[in-house]
Amino acid sequence: MIDLTLVAARPQAPREKAPFHSWRFSEGVVWTEFYRTEHGFLLRFPGLADFEISADGKHVTCALAPDVLEATAEHLYLNQVQPLALSKLGKLVFHASAVELAGGAVAFLGESGRGKSTLAASFAVNGYCFLTDDGLFVEQDQCGFAVIPNNPSVRLWQDTHERLLSPDAEKAAPLGYTSKSRFLAGSSLAYCDQSRPLRAAYFLGDGTANEIAFRRLNPAENLIGWVKHSFVLDVDDRKLARSHFDRIARLANEVFCYSLDYPRRFDDLGRLRQAIVRHASAEGVLA
DSSP states (O other): OOEEEEEOOOOOOOOSSOOSEEEEOTTSOEEEEEEEETTEEEEEETTTEEEEEETTSOEEEEEEOTTOOTHHHHHHIIIIIHHHHHHHTTOEEESEEEEEETTEEEEEEOSTTSSHHHHHHHHHTTTOEEEESSOEEEEEETTEEEEEOOOSEEEEOHHHHHHHSOTTOOBOOOOSSOSOEEEESSSSSOBOOSOEEEEEEEEEOOSOOSSOEEEEOOHHHHHHHHHHTBOOSOTTOHHHHHHHHHHHHHHHHHSEEEEEEOOOOGGGHHHHHHHHHHHHHHTTTTO
16 A cells, blocks of 8 residues: 655755654654655654655655664654555554454553553453554444554563563564564464454543543543544645544544543553453443
């Protein structure tokens, strides 16, 4: 669907115009800069790589900065660039993880650091399968909305994988710019490679709750939550934006949506998994 071409490494040349959008870490450091070009878009990850995306979203060219590991290109493409390019093709992609429960899919959405990957890995090593760690691909069919399996790997911080995974879990090539490691699906991480109907979504809180807390969201909260966590490359494409918003509105109306907050303690993950399964069953999500 999208062609990726890796070209020779080169220094990142200064841009004449300011980016039309940027992503920043919580401390204000720029992570991604979005530029318009004559032929489409440029996504710049300062000090790491430039990705040029064609105007139709079908072609991507990557030029790494000098001395940056080649594995960085794959990592950035799968987790950042591909979802944005797919949004230009009219696809729905969200910042979310998802696991399979009783033949359906349950998604976990939230800002970076809220625990999406930890939840996916926790389910995947305890009798369930994950469908995606981040980059939730959703397609509409005659039965509703379905989650499309994506990128069979999970990215985890060291303290998390040491608590959850076995020492022999298969690891992808390391990246020079982050201490997170990417672990591949296999005997240590169960993966579902078939699409599953999206049954429910849990929007993760900030971890200030003293106990596991669920709350059914109202329609307006559903819509805002899905929009907030969606990948969008070109916010100025009004036709595509209208279509994107309409499809998200249908999704928000058809899928059970809840807020979920809980204390962030590794020792409580087993109890949290059981609580999620019980809650989904009681709400009729897994019927």
